[in-house]
Amino acid sequence: MKREHQRSSPRAIRHRRRSRSPHMTMRDQDCVRFLQWALPRLRLRWAGFRRVRRQLCKRIGRRLRDMKLTDTNAYAAFLEAHPGEWSHLDGLCRVTISRFYRDRAVFDHLRRAVLPKLARPDPSGAIRRVRCWSAGCASGEEPYTLAAVWECALRGRFPLTVLRIIATDADARMLARARVGIFAAGSLRDLPAAWIVHSFDHSGNRYVVRPPLRRLITFRRQDLRRARPAGPLDLVLCRNLAFTYFDDGLQREVLAHITRRVRPGGALVIGSHERLPAGAAGFVSWEPHLGIYRRTGAG
Numbered sequence: 001m002k003r004e005h006q007r008s009s010p011r012a013i014r015h016r017r018r019s020r021s022p023h024m025t026m027r028d029q030d031c032v033r034f035l036q037w038a039l040p041r042l043r044l045r046w047a048g049f050r051r052v053r054r055q056l057c058k059r060i061g062r063r064l065r066d067m068k069l070t071d072t073n074a075y076a077a078f079l080e081a082h083p084g085e086w087s088h089l090d091g092l093c094r095v096t097i098s099r100f101y102r103d104r105a106v107f108d109h110l111r112r113a114v115l116p117k118l119a120r121p122d123p124s125g126a127i128r129r130v131r132c133w134s135a136g137c138a139s140g141e142e143p144y145t146l147a148a149v150w151e152c153a154l155r156g157r158f159p160l161t162v163l164r165i166i167a168t169d170a171d172a173r174m175l176a177r178a179r180v181g182i183f184a185a186g187s188l189r190d191l192p193a194a195w196i197v198h199s200f201d202h203s204g205n206r207y208v209v210r211p212p213l214r215r216l217i218t219f220r221r222q223d224l225r226r227a228r229p230a231g232p233l234d235l236v237l238c239r240n241l242a243f244t245y246f247d248d249g250l251q252r253e254v255l256a257h258i259t260r261r262v263r264p265g266g267a268l269v270i271g272s273h274e275r276l277p278a279g280a281a282g283f284v285s286w287e288p289h290l291g292i293y294r295r296t297g298a299g
Ligand SMILES: C[S@@+](CC[C@H](N)C(=O)[O-])C[C@H]1O[C@@H](n2cnc3c(N)ncnc32)[C@H](O)[C@@H]1O
Pocket: 094, 095, 096, 097, 098, 099, 102, 135, 136, 137, 138, 139, 141, 142, 168, 169, 170, 171, 174, 222, 223, 224, 225, 238, 239, 240, 241, 271
């Protein structure tokens, strides 16, 4: 009786409400158990999703409702019987948050130290090419920021250097938005005002990326688990994707690819809360605390 009473106390009710998805009565612990079972099968790791699980649980709840399935056990059984459903679940597990100039100290360091080194004139007088890859580019915020850094702060200093960016993402809707290149003022709020004027046409709350920035970027749909640009590459931004959400083996595969493709002296940038897999070789820290690494070898 006492336990009954405790379970119905205001605190217990608040706890029950918090742990239930608003879209269906799926308990947090059921969703967690389901994710812990399903994510490794997609080569993803639960630890990366722990903090953002509510978003995933909401989407999965909606999927169960659409499919008229009673609970996550029924969904697991459906996945076992219908392997085609895994790719749908995979799409539900994408975290797509991004913004312009995310981790500004990183872009400031790229502008001050890394890009000038990569862009320095070729002693022979030939055109220097700086080839960049934004892996998991979301709606384009990251590659457009890099393009703005180059166009607004550096290009004039390096007339014999051409910078190009390949921007990849697995999510077709994100890429479609990236190609359209129209953003609300809110997502640009961290960019320096002068760069916004230089990089966007705007009317009302709509900011449209100008052609000089667009020309630098090729958007391509690629799942990082299966396909990657061939290279060679000078700068790779692989932030808030592989080293947060992928399982350990896959992280190592991605890093091995990057290590093969980045030329000596080139740079790798990972997310500010991410770490390279233990024992990783081929890169040394370029700027401790910012997740910027330099490819070893003569540069
Ligand atoms: C959290 S966002 C990070 C965006 C940007 N790199 C940043 O740091 O702001 C992760 C992006 O990776 C994409 N993504 C998720 N899984 C992927 C995969 N397997 N291959 C390629 N892109 C993926 C998502 O669609 C999303 O746009």
